[in-house]
Amino acid sequence: MTARIIDGKAFAAKVRGQVAGQVTRLSEDHGLTPGLAVVLVGEDPASEVYVRNKGKQTVECGMASFEHKLDARTSEAELLALIAQLNADPAVHGILVQLPLPDHLNEDLVINAIAPEKDVDGFHISNVGLLATGQKAMVPCTPLGCLMMLREAHGNLSGLNAVVVGRSNIVGKPMAQLLLRDSCTVTLAHSRTRDIEALCRQADILVAAVGRPQMVTGDWVKPGATVIDVGINRIDAPEKGEGKTRLVGDVDFASAAAVAGAITPVPGGVGPMTIACLLANTLTACCRSHGLPEPDGLTA
Ligand SMILES: NC(=O)C1=CN([C@@H]2O[C@H](COP(=O)(O)OP(=O)(O)OC[C@H]3O[C@@H](n4cnc5c(N)ncnc54)[C@H](OP(=O)(O)O)[C@@H]3O)[C@@H](O)[C@H]2O)C=CC1
Numbered sequence: 304m305t306a307r308i309i310d311g312k313a314f315a316a317k318v319r320g321q322v323a324g325q326v327t328r329l330s331e332d333h334g335l336t337p338g339l340a341v342v343l344v345g346e347d348p349a350s351e352v353y354v355r356n357k358g359k360q361t362v363e364c365g366m367a368s369f370e371h372k373l374d375a376r377t378s379e380a381e382l383l384a385l386i387a388q389l390n391a392d393p394a395v396h397g398i399l400v401q402l403p404l405p406d407h408l409n410e411d412l413v414i415n416a417i418a419p420e421k422d423v424d425g426f427h428i429s430n431v432g433l434l435a436t437g438q439k440a441m442v443p444c445t446p447l448g449c450l451m452m453l454r455e456a457h458g459n460l461s462g463l464n465a466v467v468v469g470r471s472n473i474v475g476k477p478m479a480q481l482l483l484r485d486s487c488t489v490t491l492a493h494s495r496t497r498d499i500e501a502l503c504r505q506a507d508i509l510v511a512a513v514g515r516p517q518m519v520t521g522d523w524v525k526p527g528a529t530v531i532d533v534g535i536n537r538i539d540a541p542e543k544g545e546g547k548t549r550l551v552g553d554v555d556f557a558s559a560a561a562v563a564g565a566i567t568p569v570p571g572g573v574g575p576m577t578i579a580c581l582l583a584n585t586l587t588a589c590c591r592s593h594g595l596p597e598p599d600g601l602t603a
């Protein structure tokens with residue numbers, strides 16, 4: 304079998320088109336422009352690429368983008384003061400603080416300082432609790448993007464066995480919550496899981512969010528399963544020339560695609576969907592803050 308490739312890049316373009324359409328309506332009918340503030344502390348080159356892409360796509364969707372680049376030595380008090388200012392700014396509907404933060408800053412403290420209704424990452428403890436208890440929340444962008452692709456690949460997910468490899472707060476745990484809410488039977492696997500390969504082979508839906516290049520190989524995959532590869536790993540690519548690198552996922556694409564029914568590629572899979580969902584969440588936050596109906600089909 305050769306898996307169908309789930310085209311995250313095309314799907315994301317469609318989602319951004321829907322967002323742009325609704326942003327135009329908000330502007331025409333209500334004179335509102337959704338605004339997204341992205342805060343980057345320090346000079347991680349990978350983060351700078353994401354922040355630039357986010358800013359560009361935000362503007363392309365008709366929204367306002369506010370970028371705040373702070374020195375790596377910024378104090379916690381300075382960062383908290385900026386967040387307080389963004390919380391109070393009516394032009395800002397969404398706030399994203401790029402992670403990881405430099406070691407001297409307490410991530411939990413910083414994230415929980417964001418007004419929950421502006422927390423478009425869905426990382427604030429209030430949003431985590433709302434999602435876990437089935438209430439209306441801001442849903443983390445990466446798992447939301449994965450869920451949208453899974454719903455498209457499968458339709459109804461009810462009763463399917465889902466295994467999520469990785470238990471981070473930003474991907475694994477919220478992914479498990481969303482799959483559970485769609486009535487999958489969910490297992491969270493991690494570095495202490497025994498016989499992880501056999502466990503993964505039971506999965507109708509296999510989500511890899513590990514941060515280990517090409518760890519999940521074809522012999523971990525149940526024939527016909529849907530494989531979602533969240534991993535973004537830059538590895539050396541001497542075949543492209545000296546000093547060159549390329550992007551790979553946590554799944555070994557070639558061997559997994561030979562067994563799976565459907566699979567997301569890296570690049571062009573989960574990554575572009577993450578940004579599209581960030582824009583969708585910013586639109587949702589703007590609508591909620593003005594008591595307007597939520598955008599159709601863009602919330603979980
Ligand atoms: N496409 C996108 O938009 C995004 C992509 N990413 C990418 O997704 C990947 C995961 O990110 P993130 O969740 O932040 O990573 P973390 O490092 O926070 O978590 C990794 C998880 O994988 C588990 N793990 C590590 N090694 C193994 C192993 N050998 N076997 C089984 N489980 C293992 C860890 O287990 P334990 O808890 O036991 O240590 C942990 O739960 C990364 O490649 C990251 O770059 C992340 C965010 C967004």
Ligand SMILES: Nc1nc(=O)c2c([nH]1)NC[C@@H]1CN(c3ccc(C(=O)N[C@@H](CCC(=O)O)C(=O)O)cc3)C=[N+]21
Pocket residue numbers: 352353356399400401402403424444445535550569570571572573574575577578
């Ligand atoms: N507060 C916070 N929220 C995040 O959502 C967040 C974060 N911090 N820190 C870093 C991770 C990582 N992340 C990605 C987003 C888009 C791509 C993406 O667009 N990837 C493209 C390729 C990009 C490239 O070429 O480098 C693709 O997969 O096709 C990747 C990774 C969001 N993250």
